[in-house]
Amino acid sequence: MTFIINGEEQEVAAATLADLLSALDYEGEWLATAVNGELVHREDRAGFTLGARDRIEILSPMQGG
Amino acid sequence: MLKLYDKEVRSRLLLGTARYPSPAILAEAVRRAKAEIVTVSLRRETAGGKAGGAFFELIHALGVHVLPNTAGCHSVQEAVLTAKMAREVFRTDWIKLEVIGHHDTLQPDVFGLVEAARILTGEGFQVFPYTTDDLVVAEKLIEAGCRVLMPWCAPIGSAMGPVNPMALRTFRAHFPDVPLIVDAGIGRPSHAAGVMELGYDAVLLNTAVAGAGDPAAMAEAFALAIDAGRLAHAAVPLEPRDMAVPSTPVIGKAVFS
Numbered sequence: 400m401t402f403i404i405n406g407e408e409q410e411v412a413a414a415t416l417a418d419l420l421s422a423l424d425y426e427g428e429w430l431a432t433a434v435n436g437e438l439v440h441r442e443d444r445a446g447f448t449l450g451a452r453d454r455i456e457i458l459s460p461m462q463g464g
Numbered sequence: 465m466l467k468l469y470d471k472e473v474r475s476r477l478l479l480g481t482a483r484y485p486s487p488a489i490l491a492e493a494v495r496r497a498k499a500e501i502v503t504v505s506l507r508r509e510t511a512g513g514k515a516g517g518a519f520f521e522l523i524h525a526l527g528v529h530v531l532p533n534t535a536g537c538h539s540v541q542e543a544v545l546t547a548k549m550a551r552e553v554f555r556t557d558w559i560k561l562e563v564i565g566h567h568d569t570l571q572p573d574v575f576g577l578v579e580a581a582r583i584l585t586g587e588g589f590q591v592f593p594y595t596t597d598d599l600v601v602a603e604k605l606i607e608a609g610c611r612v613l614m615p616w617c618a619p620i621g622s623a624m625g626p627v628n629p630m631a632l633r634t635f636r637a638h639f640p641d642v643p644l645i646v647d648a649g650i651g652r653p654s655h656a657a658g659v660m661e662l663g664y665d666a667v668l669l670n671t672a673v674a675g676a677g678d679p680a681a682m683a684e685a686f687a688l689a690i691d692a693g694r695l696a697h698a699a700v701p702l703e704p705r706d707m708a709v710p711s712t713p714v715i716g717k718a719v720f721s
Binding site for chain 1: 478481482483484489490503504505506507508509511512515516517519525532535539546548549550552553554562568620669670671674
C-alpha cells in the first residue's frame with residue numbers, strides 16, 4: 400500500500416501501524432506516531448489499521464531550545 | 465525553591481539542548497550550570513530511529529526534568545499534535561508551547577498561542593507559553609490555564625538582551641505571583657543578571673551558551689550571574705538618582721583654609 404511517511408510517499412506492505420514500523424525498522428520507546436493528524440498511542444499501534452495514502456508521522460527526540 | 469506546576473527546582477537556569485558542538489559538551493554545560501530542567505524538541509525520525517534514540521538516552525542520563533517544546537510549529541493544530549506526541553515520548557505533562565507567527569523574527573503568534581494553550585490545559589498539560597511582553601496576552605494565557613509565563617526579552621537567538629526593560633518591569637509588577645521565566649533573547653550573563661534583578665524567577669537559554677567559545681564555562685557563568693541577580697533583587701537595589709550624592713559623610717570634614 401502507498402503511504403505518506405514523514406512527508407514522503409512510500410510503498411510498504413503493512414496492514415497496521417505496528418506492521419509499518421516493523422517493516423521500516425523503526426524501533427524504540429522514544430518514537431511517537433500520528434496518523435492523519437491524530438496521535439496514535441504506542442499501545443494502540445498494533446490495532447490501528449492503515450488505509451491507502453494515510454499520512455503517517457514518526458517523530459523522535461531532537462535537540463531543541 | 466522555584467515551584468513550576470507540580471515540581472520544585474533549585475536552579476533558576478533552564479537550558480536548551482540545541483547547537484552544542486557535541487553531546488559531551490552539552491552534558492558538561494548542563495552539569496556546570498547545575499541545570500535541573502532542559503528543553504528538547506521532536507523531529508521526524510529516519511528509519512531505524514537511531515538518532516533520536518541516542519539523544520533520548522543522553523537526556524535521560526543527565527538526570528534532569530525534561531521540558532519538551534513545540535519549536536517550529538506555526539499553527540495551533542501543529543503545536544497541539546506535537547505536544548501530544550511529546551507527552552507520549554517523555555511521559556510528562558510539561559510543554560513549552562511555541563506557536564511561531566513570523567518567520568524572520570520568530571515572534572509568537574499570540575492568538576494561536578492562547579488558543580493552543582486553552583486546548584492543551586484542557587487535556588491536562590502544564591503549559592509554559594513562549595510569549596511576548598504583552599500584558600493582555602499574558603492575562604489571556606492565565607485565563608487559558610497557564611500557571612507559568614515565559615516572555616521574550618528579544619528575538620530568539622538574537623543575543624540582544626532586554627530591548628524593553630520597562631515592559632519587563634511592568635510585566636513583573638502585573639503578575640507578582642506567577643512564576644516568570646525570561647525565554648529568548650539573552651546573550652550574556654549580565655543580561656540574565658539584569659532580568660533577575662528585576663525580580664524574574666528564572667531564565668531559559670540556549671544559543672547564548674551553546675554558541676559561546678566555551679559553552680560549559682559560559683553555562684557556569686550564566687548560573688553565577690542568575691544567582692547574583694536573584695540575590696541582588698532580594699537585597700533591594702538602590703534606585704537611580706538624578707544628582708550626585710557623596711558616599712563619604714561631609715560632617716566632620718577638616719577645614720584647611
